[in-house]
Amino acid sequence: MRCAKGRISLSRTLLSVKWENAMRVGGYEIDIVVQGYPGKAVCHGGLGWSTIVLNRHGERVALVDCGSFGMRKLLIERLAARGLKPADVTDLLLTHSHYDHSVNWTLFHRARIVAGRREMAWSIAEPWGETVVPELYVSALDAWPTLARADEGDEVFPGITAHLAPGHTPGHLVFRLHGAEHDVIFVGDAAKNRAELLCRRVDATFDEQDSAASIDMIWRFWRDRPGNVVAPGHDLPMRLENDEPVYLGERQASIQAWFGDDIETTTTIDLTRR
Ligand SMILES: [Zn+2]
Numbered sequence: 421m422r423c424a425k426g427r428i429s430l431s432r433t434l435l436s437v438k439w440e441n442a443m444r445v446g447g448y449e450i451d452i453v454v455q456g457y458p459g460k461a462v463c464h465g466g467l468g469w470s471t472i473v474l475n476r477h478g479e480r481v482a483l484v485d486c487g488s489f490g491m492r493k494l495l496i497e498r499l500a501a502r503g504l505k506p507a508d509v510t511d512l513l514l515t516h517s518h519y520d521h522s523v524n525w526t527l528f529h530r531a532r533i534v535a536g537r538r539e540m541a542w543s544i545a546e547p548w549g550e551t552v553v554p555e556l557y558v559s560a561l562d563a564w565p566t567l568a569r570a571d572e573g574d575e576v577f578p579g580i581t582a583h584l585a586p587g588h589t590p591g592h593l594v595f596r597l598h599g600a601e602h603d604v605i606f607v608g609d610a611a612k613n614r615a616e617l618l619c620r621r622v623d624a625t626f627d628e629q630d631s632a633a634s635i636d637m638i639w640r641f642w643r644d645r646p647g648n649v650v651a652p653g654h655d656l657p658m659r660l661e662n663d664e665p666v667y668l669g670e671r672q673a674s675i676q677a678w679f680g681d682d683i684e685t686t687t688t689i690d691l692t693r694r
Contacts, residue, residue, distance in 0.1 A: 448579070448597065449476040450604060453498050454487055456654035457673045458613035459691070460623075466552060468520030469673070470653050473606060474502065475577070475597070482511035482577050484595055484606045485653070486524040495524065511577050515608025515653065516592040517543040519554040525561055533561065534576045537569035538584065539591025585610035585638070587631025588622065594638065602647035604657075610634045613655035614665055 456471035472495065473484040481504065487495055499506060512528045514535045515521055525533055543558040561567055570582040570593060577595075585594045588609040597604040609624075610631070611617045617635065625631040642648050642660060649668065651657040658665040673691040680686070 447477055448599065448604075450474070450597075451476075451502065452651075452657065452669070453483070453502075454491055454494065455656060455669075455672055456612075456652065457671075457691070458615065458652075458655045466520065470520045470609075471651060471655075473651060474499075474504075475580075477578055480510045480578065481508055482513055482580075483509055483528065484513045484651075485515055485521040485608065486512060486528060488520040488523055492524060492527065495527070513576055513580070513582075513593075513595050513606075514539075515594065515606065515610070516589045517554070517558050518552045518589065518609065519557075520552070521608060521653065522561075523554045523557050525557065525564075529564065530566070532566050532568055533564065534568050534570050534582070535561065536582070536584070536591040536593045537571055538586075539589060539593065540567075540569060542590045583637065583641075585634035587625045587627050587629075587634045588612075590626055590630075592634070594634075594641075596641055602645050602649065603641065604649045604651060605638065605641050606651050607638050607653065609653040611638055611650075612653050614652070614658060614667070617650070617652070617658075617665060 451474040452471065453474050454472040457467065457469035459467055461467045468488045470485060470487055472487050475482040475484065496506065506527045507530055509528045509531045512525060512531045512533045514533065517535065517539055540562055543553050544562050546553045546555060548555045570576050572584045574582045576582045580595050580597045582593045582595055585592045592608060592610050594608060594610055595606040616622045620632055620635045622631045638650060642650050647659060649657050649659050656667045656669050656671060658667055671692045675689050675691065677687045677689060
């Protein structure tokens with residue numbers, strides 16, 4: 421409940437206050453549909469709470485990443501709250517093939533689906549059952565007629581270019597929206613959160629050196645113009661103030677648990693406290 425209300429106020433805050441320029445720049449509307457969370461489960465493996473961003477530009481409607489199974493109902497509801505059906509999404513941009521970012525491509529199978537050429541080649545060769553690549557979903561995507569394989573520098577959406585950022589996965593992409601006044605850089609899991617951006621080391625990577633070089637590239641993009649925004653795969657978007665990342669918006673995360681004797685008795689656990 422808190423999340424649903426919080427999401428709306430966060431979105432309004434971002435758009436009307438912090439992201440007012442981004443809304444107007446180049447005719448884009450940028451909206452965090454699902455806010456990623458910078459954590460993982462301690463006793464149950466991955467958590468997979470990843471960021472999904474909506475970009476509207478003229479008649480085109482793009483999503484950057486599309487979340488995991490647990491987000492399906494939420495995603496449909498939040499698109500509906502914005503007056504959209506899944507079929508209205510014209511473009512889906514995938515940063516990488518991990519299940520928590522890619523698996524819901526089937527919901528947007530009519531859209532043009534952009535994935536890295538190198539990422540797809542690596543993903544379909546991954547061993548079945550051993551990794552967080554959803555092997556059957558990437559196999560189906562590899563043969564899907566609307567798949568567009570992206571290479572370094574390709575313009576994958578009007579005003580948005582793809583850039584190779586290997587490390588977390590070998591063919592990971594970041595997407596750079598070139599606004600008239602500033603850029604918005606969607607970095608997926610090349611840098612999952614603020615901590616990784618600051619210390620330039622990452623918690624999960626295929627290649628540590630590649631990850632460090634990719635984070636260096638993100639910082640170059642970030643510092644290119646004042647006001648540039650970085651949106652990571654598992655954290656709030658951030659802008660630089662005096663070269664320090666400052667969050668745009670407020671973290672929203674909690675879980676509801678049944679520790680009582682009936683289904684009406686629940687405990688809500690806030691996951692935002694430090
Ligand atoms: Zn990932």
